[in-house]
Amino acid sequence: MLYSDKVMxxxxxxxxxxxxxxxDGVGEVGNPVCGDMxxxxxxxxxxxxxxxxxxxxxxxAAIATSSVITDMARGLSIEDAVKITKAEIARELDGLPPxxxxxxxxxxxxxxxxxxxxxxxxxxxxxxxxxxxxxHDEHGHAAE
Amino acid sequence: xxxxxxxxxNAATTRTDPRVVAAMEEFFTDTYGNANSLHAEGRAAHKAxxxxxxxxxxxxxxxxxxxxxxxxGGTESDNSALIGLATAGGRxxxxxxxxxxxxxxxxxxAEWLGKRGFDVTLLKPRADGVVHAEDLRDVLRDDxxxxxxxxxxxxxxxxxxxxxxxxxxHERDALFHTDAAQTLGKIEFDAAELxxxxxxxxxxxxxxxxxxxxxxxxxxxxFAPYLMGGGQEFRRRSGTQNVAGAQGFAAALEIIVAERxxxxxxxxxxxxxxxxxxxxxxxxxYVNSIDSPRMPHITSLIVKGVEGEAMLLHLDAQxxxxxxxxxxxxGSLQASHVLMAIDCxxxxxxxxxxxxxxxWTTDADIDRLVDALVPIVERLRAMSPxxxxxxxxxxx
Numbered sequence: 001m002l003y004s005d006k007v008m009x010x011x012x013x014x015x016x017x018x019x020x021x022x023x024d025g026v027g028e029v030g031n032p033v034c035g036d037m038x039x040x041x042x043x044x045x046x047x048x049x050x051x052x053x054x055x056x057x058x059x060x061a062a063i064a065t066s067s068v069i070t071d072m073a074r075g076l077s078i079e080d081a082v083k084i085t086k087a088e089i090a091r092e093l094d095g096l097p098p099x100x101x102x103x104x105x106x107x108x109x110x111x112x113x114x115x116x117x118x119x120x121x122x123x124x125x126x127x128x129x130x131x132x133x134x135x136h137d138e139h140g141h142a143a144e
Numbered sequence: 145x146x147x148x149x150x151x152x153x154n155a156a157t158t159r160t161d162p163r164v165v166a167a168m169e170e171f172f173t174d175t176y177g178n179a180n181s182l183h184a185e186g187r188a189a190h191k192a193x194x195x196x197x198x199x200x201x202x203x204x205x206x207x208x209x210x211x212x213x214x215x216x217g218g219t220e221s222d223n224s225a226l227i228g229l230a231t232a233g234g235r236x237x238x239x240x241x242x243x244x245x246x247x248x249x250x251x252x253x254a255e256w257l258g259k260r261g262f263d264v265t266l267l268k269p270r271a272d273g274v275v276h277a278e279d280l281r282d283v284l285r286d287d288x289x290x291x292x293x294x295x296x297x298x299x300x301x302x303x304x305x306x307x308x309x310x311x312x313x314h315e316r317d318a319l320f321h322t323d324a325a326q327t328l329g330k331i332e333f334d335a336a337e338l339x340x341x342x343x344x345x346x347x348x349x350x351x352x353x354x355x356x357x358x359x360x361x362x363x364x365x366x367f368a369p370y371l372m373g374g375g376q377e378f379r380r381r382s383g384t385q386n387v388a389g390a391q392g393f394a395a396a397l398e399i400i401v402a403e404r405x406x407x408x409x410x411x412x413x414x415x416x417x418x419x420x421x422x423x424x425x426x427x428x429x430y431v432n433s434i435d436s437p438r439m440p441h442i443t444s445l446i447v448k449g450v451e452g453e454a455m456l457l458h459l460d461a462q463x464x465x466x467x468x469x470x471x472x473x474x475g476s477l478q479a480s481h482v483l484m485a486i487d488c489x490x491x492x493x494x495x496x497x498x499x500x501x502x503x504w505t506t507d508a509d510i511d512r513l514v515d516a517l518v519p520i521v522e523r524l525r526a527m528s529p530x531x532x533x534x535x536x537x538x539x540x
Contacts (some may be wrong), residue, residue: 003457011454012461032530035451035470035479035494039529055526059453059470133490 004094006066014063016070018053025118027110029131036062036103040110044118047078054110061100065107068092078115082128084108105132132139150464150509154349154502155298155442160392161351161503167395168353171388179385180376181369187457189387193322196390200358203397204343205334206413208363210258211426214390217357218320218325218346222249224370224381225321225342225359229290230257232366235263238289243275243484244268245299246305249344250323254537265291271486273302273433276314294480295343296327299469299498301442303331310339319365325357329400330439334531335360347389351503352396356389403503409499411440412511419443421517427520429533432486432496441502444469446488450524451532455497460518464513476482491534 023041030037036058043051052073053101054066069089073081090096090103096104112128119126151159171192177185179193194209201209212261215221230240241412242254244266258264265283269275275293284291291313296303324333329350335343342365347356361380372384382508399405419431428448445456452468459466469480470493478484478491488496499513525531 008457008461011457014527028529032491032494032534035491036531055527055529057449057451057524059451059531060457062451063454063527081177 002097003060003064004096006068006092006094007096009059010064010067014067014086016051016074017055018049018068019055020053023114025114025116025121027113027115027117029106029113031111032057035059036106038062038066038106038110040066040114042073042111042114042118044078046066049073049076049078049081052114053112057084057108058103059100061096061103061104062106064093065089065096065104066110069107069111073094074104078129082109082112082115091127103134108132147463150512152499152501152505152509152513153465153467154505155301155498155500156467157348158351158502159504160348160353160444161396161399163399164284164352164392168388168392169455173500175387179387180374181378185342190456193385193387193390196387196394199394200390200397203394203401203410204345204360206327206360207336210378211335211360211363213359213361213381214393215357215359215381216355216386216387218247218323218344218349219357221325221344221357222247222323223253225292225361226250226253226292227257227368228380228399229319229321229342229365229369230262230386231368233368234257235289237287238283239263239265239287241265241267241280241283241288241291243293243304243485245273245297245482246292246294247298247323247325250294254292263287268301269297269485273297273300274436274438275304275309275484277305278310279307280496281312281315282335282468283286283423284313284316284318287370288313288316290319290321292321292323294323294326295333296331296439296442297322297482298326299480299496300436300444300486301326301438301500302433303327303437303439306338306340309352310341311525314339326442327439329397329404332404335362339524341365347393347396350393350396350400352390353392356386356393359392364434369471400440406439414501414505414507417507418510418514419445420467421510422517425518427516432483432488441500443498443499445497447497447521448534450495450521452494452496454524455495455517455520458524461518462516462520464516466513467498467500469498470494 020041024044027040053072056066086104109131116126176191179189193401218504319341333425341359345358432444452470483493
C-alpha cells in the first residue's frame with residue numbers, strides 16, 4: 001500500500017489546518033472506534049465558502065483528504081461544495097490505495113455536514129442529501 | 145535525506161549479518177550440488193546440509209539432528225506444523241487450541257482446519273499479555289489433539305510460559321507446538337527443557353536470510369507432509385534443499401546464541417531507557433504488558449489520541465522506521481488482533497507503536513527516536529478535533 005507524493009505532501013504539510021472560531025457552519029464526522037475523526041469549519045458569505053478549515057484525528061490518508069478538500073472547497077458556492085465526491089478528492093491526490101477510499105468519503109461527508117449545519121442554523125433546508133453511506137458499508141465501517 | 149536511517153523494526157525483519165552472508169557464499173557458486181545426488185557435487189552439498197542441521201539441532205538442544213527440518217520460513221513451519229500434526233494418519237476431526245494472539249501463520253491454518261471437521265478453540269491471553277497455564281487447562285478436553293501457543297508475542301514482546309503450557313497439554317495426551325520465530329536467539333530456546341513437540345523458527349528474524357526457516361519436529365511423531373514430492377527432509381518436507389539457506393540459518397543461529405546474553409543486557413537497557421524517556425515526556429502514553437516477562441528487544445507503546453500510521457509516516461520522513469498495530473496501517477480497518485486479544489479498547493489501540501531494537505541499535509538511535517517522536521505526537525494531538533475532549537490538555 002503506497003501513497004502518492006501528493007498525499008504525502010498534504011500529510012506532511014497540511015493546508016488550512018485549525019478551527020474557524022466564528023464559523024458559520026461546523027461538520028463533525030467519524031468515530032474514534034474506527035480511528036478517524038474529522039471536524040470541518042466554514043465561513044460563508046452570500047452562500048459562498050470564504051474559508052474552510054479542518055481538524056483531523058486519523059491516518060495519513062485521513063489527514064491528506066481533509067487538507068485537500070479545504071483547498072477544493074474554498075471559493076465554491078455551497079451548492080457546488082456539497083457536490084464534491086470521494087472520487088474527485090482521490091483524483092486530486094493522484095489516487096488513494098483502495099483500503100483508504102473511505103477516508104475521502106469522510107472528508108466529503110465532513111464538508112457536507114458543515115454546509116448543512118450552516119443552512120439549518122439560518123433556518124433553511126439542508127441540501128447535501130446526507131453522507132455517502134454506501135462506501136462505509138462496503139468497508140465495514142458502519143457495521144462497527 | 146542526509147542523515148543515516150534508524151531502523152527500529154527488527155521484529156518485522158532484520159538486516160542479514162555480513163558474517164552470515166560470507167558463510168553462505170561458497171554454497172551458491174562452489175558447493176552448488178543437489179544434496180540428494182549421488183555424485184561428488186551432491187555428496188558435498190549433502191555434507192554441508194547435514195552439517196547445518198547438526199549445528200541447528202545443537203543450538204536448540206534437539207535430541208537428534210533429524211528433528212530439524214529446513215523449510216522456507218516461519219510461515220511454512222507454522223502452517224505445516226498445524227496441518228501436518230492435526231491431519232496425521234488421515235485424521236479428520238479433533239479439538240485444537242491456539243491462542244488468540246498468534247501470528248496469522250498459525251491462526252489461518254487453525255481456521256482452515258476448523259472448516260474441515262476440526263473443532264478449534266481460540267484461547268485468550270489475559271490483559272497482561274500472557275496465556276496462563278490454568279486458563280489452558282480449563283479449555284483442554286479429552287479429544288484435544290494439538291495446542292499451539294507462541295513463545296514470544298511479536299507485537300507485545302511478552303514471553304509465554306511454554307514449559308508449563310506444554311506440561312498441561314501433555315497431561316491430556318495432546319501435542320504442543322510453539323511459534324518461536326520472535327524468541328529464537330533473543331531468549332533461551334531449549335527444546336528438551338521446554339518439552340515441546342514442535343516449534344517454528346525463521347531465519348530472517350535472527351539476522352539470517354529471508355526464505356529460510358526450521359520446523360523442529362520431535363522424533364517419532366506422526367506427521368502428514370505439507371509439501372509432497374521427492375521425499376526430502378526424511379520424507380517430511382519435499383523440495384530440493386536450500387543448502388546455502390541452511391548454512392546461513394546455522395551461521396546466524398550460532399552467532400545470535402553466542403552473543404545472546406550480552407546482547408540481552410544491552411538491548412534491555414536501551415529499551416528501558418526509551419520507555420522511561422517517552423512515557424516521561426508524553427502524557428497519556430503507556431507501555432503494554434510492562435510488568436510481564438518480556439523479550440529484550442520489543443516495546444509496544446500506546447499513545448492515546450493519535451493514530452499509529454500518522455506517527456509511523458512522520459517518523460519515516462525523519463529517517464526512522466517503526467511499525468504500528470493501528471487499523472489504518474493494515475487496510476482492514478480493524479486494530480491489531482493482538483491488542484484486541486488483550487482487551488485494549490479500539491480507540492486506544494489505533495495509537496499503538498511498536499519499536500523493535502536490534503544488533504545495530506545504538507544509544508544515539510534511541511535519542512533520535514525520542515527527540516523525533518515527542519513533537520510529532522504533540523503536533524498530531526494539536527490537529528485532533530477530539531484530543532482535549534477525550535484526554536484533557538496535552539503537555540505544553
